[in-house]
Amino acid sequence: MVKPKKLNKGDKIAIVSLSSGILGMSYCEHELKIAIKRLEDMGLVPIIMPNALKGVDFLKDHPEARAADLKQAFIDNSIKGIICAIGGDDTYRTIPYLMEDDEFKTAVKKNPKIFTGFSDTTNNHLMLNKLGLSTFYGPCVIVDLAELDNDMLPYTKEQFLKFFLNESNYEIKSSPFWYKERESFGIEEIGKPRKMCQEQHGYETLNGSGMVIGKFYGGCIESIYDDFTGNRYGDEPQVFEKYNIFPTEEEWKEKILFLETSEEKPKPEELEKMLIELKNRKILNLVKGIIVGKPQDEQYYEEYKNVYRKVFADIDTPVLFNVNFGHSTPRCIIPYDVQATIDFDNKKIFINEPILDNNKK
Numbered sequence: 568m569v570k571p572k573k574l575n576k577g578d579k580i581a582i583v584s585l586s587s588g589i590l591g592m593s594y595c596e597h598e599l600k601i602a603i604k605r606l607e608d609m610g611l612v613p614i615i616m617p618n619a620l621k622g623v624d625f626l627k628d629h630p631e632a633r634a635a636d637l638k639q640a641f642i643d644n645s646i647k648g649i650i651c652a653i654g655g656d657d658t659y660r661t662i663p664y665l666m667e668d669d670e671f672k673t674a675v676k677k678n679p680k681i682f683t684g685f686s687d688t689t690n691n692h693l694m695l696n697k698l699g700l701s702t703f704y705g706p707c708v709i710v711d712l713a714e715l716d717n718d719m720l721p722y723t724k725e726q727f728l729k730f731f732l733n734e735s736n737y738e739i740k741s742s743p744f745w746y747k748e749r750e751s752f753g754i755e756e757i758g759k760p761r762k763m764c765q766e767q768h769g770y771e772t773l774n775g776s777g778m779v780i781g782k783f784y785g786g787c788i789e790s791i792y793d794d795f796t797g798n799r800y801g802d803e804p805q806v807f808e809k810y811n812i813f814p815t816e817e818e819w820k821e822k823i824l825f826l827e828t829s830e831e832k833p834k835p836e837e838l839e840k841m842l843i844e845l846k847n848r849k850i851l852n853l854v855k856g857i858i859v860g861k862p863q864d865e866q867y868y869e870e871y872k873n874v875y876r877k878v879f880a881d882i883d884t885p886v887l888f889n890v891n892f893g894h895s896t897p898r899c900i901i902p903y904d905v906q907a908t909i910d911f912d913n914k915k916i917f918i919n920e921p922i923l924d925n926n927k928k
Contacts, residue, residue, distance in 0.1 A: 586655020
């Protein structure tokens with residue numbers, strides 16, 4: 568697995584819209600300005616890719632344009648990082664254009680660079696993982712860099728700044744606070760803080776015990792479920808099967824699976840159906856352990872816990888719940904295919920190796 572090098576001041580960082588095109592809509596202009604200013608304040612040079620601001624309708628109809636932006640960002644040697652605008656629901660449609668493009672695949676391996684985003688960006692993470700690049704399930708433009716308060720959320724910003732560091736290992740700690748989702752992201756919200764809540768639970772072990780060592784792999788459970796079943800569009804499984812995106816059985820055995828639910832806040836019975844799909848495919852049995860993201864707004868918090876307990880009643884795989892990643896704020900970065908230790912007895916998560924290539928200046 569190839570790792571990207573760290574960011575330095577003066578580096579160019581590309582902004583891409585790989586699914587939803589809302590970054591290009593007039594109602595997001597203030598958020599784009601905020602995000603660009605924050606990146607510049609960090610010493611970075613934001614580069615908006617050619618199709619990233621073409622709007623919802625154009626990008627919905629032109630997955631090839633979204634794919635072209637990602638290809639160009641990887642081919643351009645002067646670009647050192649790539650940040651997704653936001654998620655969406657059909658990112659998988661970019662995969663055929665990219666996996667059929669030898670120039671793109673070569674660029675990913677020869678020009679490794681930081682790639683961060685979450686939600687349906689899961690599909691691009693899994694594609695890049697298949698190509699051998701370690702990416703980051705983490706902050707995106709609209710809901711993180713463009714946080715409408717006077718700065719990024721402190722925990723999220725601390726995590727984002729890890730892209731500038733050469734840390735050899737560290738602990739992913741539970742945030743002491745979590746934040747309610749905003750009811751509006753309009754210009755009138757600029758400077759207004761989110762409603763902050765004291766963390767009452769911390770990490771919770773729902774199944775199993777002990778300590779496991781493995782490599783992170785996963786994402787948004789709705790996206791993964793759709794990729795296996797075609798629940799949303801029908802042809803997702805064919806795309807993933809054609810390009811052998813998912814790990815082999817032996818590769819699953821090396822993984823620590825991370826799963827989280829989206830802003831759609833699926834009902835507990837829907838979550839159960841998705842987990843049973845993974846269970847029937849033996850994935851829940853094969854992986855070394857599982858970490859689960861905090862539900863957004865703590866919606867269905869106890870109900871989700873009960874679903875995990877029910878599904879894992881006859882499985883030994885340990886499960887750690889309520890980790891700050893995915894759709895709940897604030898969020899950490901989860902590095903794909905980086906070795907981690909999960910201590911289920913003491914409810915701790917450790918990254919065991921550098922998440923970036925320390926051999927490059």
